[in-house]
Amino acid sequence: MACVNPDGTITASATAILTALRSATTAEQVASLTGLPLFRVRSALRELLGAGLVVLEDGAYRLTEAGRARI
């Protein structure tokens, strides 16, 4: 897992992505804000969705309460 550690904590890049999602709604915007490669953001968003920290609604990524609590 590239975003969520085995102990439940999240990595620095995942924290940066969650922080970017305060204003960004697309993978492209997150990549631009964080400076991370787009492929890596897409992969991380998939993982963060699976972890329940992010939701995808109408093509827009949004933080969940659990995601907001990790920032």
Next chain:
Amino acid sequence: MVMETETRPTGLPRLNEPAPAFEAVTTHGTLTLDDFKGRWLILFSHPADFTPVCTTEFLAFAEIFPQLQERGTDLLGLSIDSVYSHIAWVRNIEEKTGVRIPFPIIADLNKEVATSYGMLMPGESKTETSRCVFFIDPNGVLRAMIYYPLSLGRNMAEILRVIDALQTADRNGVATPANWKPGDKVIVPAPNTQELAEERMKAGYECIDWYLCKRDL
């Protein structure tokens, strides 16, 4: 009696067809082919971690990485090694040479990606991928392939040249002649009717004959 299992590679991928999809464990997490959509991707395989020719190639790929980024192109390596081996190797490269490997590497232990891309050449090795390079466009279409044997390290200038040529051809609707490099004249596609052939000679291009005309970009 010892049963010998043999890896039988599937057919090679085809140019101008969708590149085989994959989901793979890499040094940068689990990645899919779709994660690279919208950008060019160079997917390349190497025989094994901690081997001499591969190490020189990784240093060379790291060196051209910024130039590839300028061309909107991502790099993705692959070998039939574990992700822990990949991590140990790239850390060793950085420790010994000071060069950080900036791109992800697929840990293709089950040979799934290697098989779907025809990276295994049993005549050469049944356990190592050959030195293959796949140029995949932003729509996920396979546009060019290079296959080198285990003993021959790849030429980074040629890899950059292929990307430049493909992008130039796409942008301008032209072809590129032998040994073309950026700044050189390009080839105007040959006319396919007699009328167009007659018009071509009057179009002001540099023509050897109607079927071979060049122009500046």
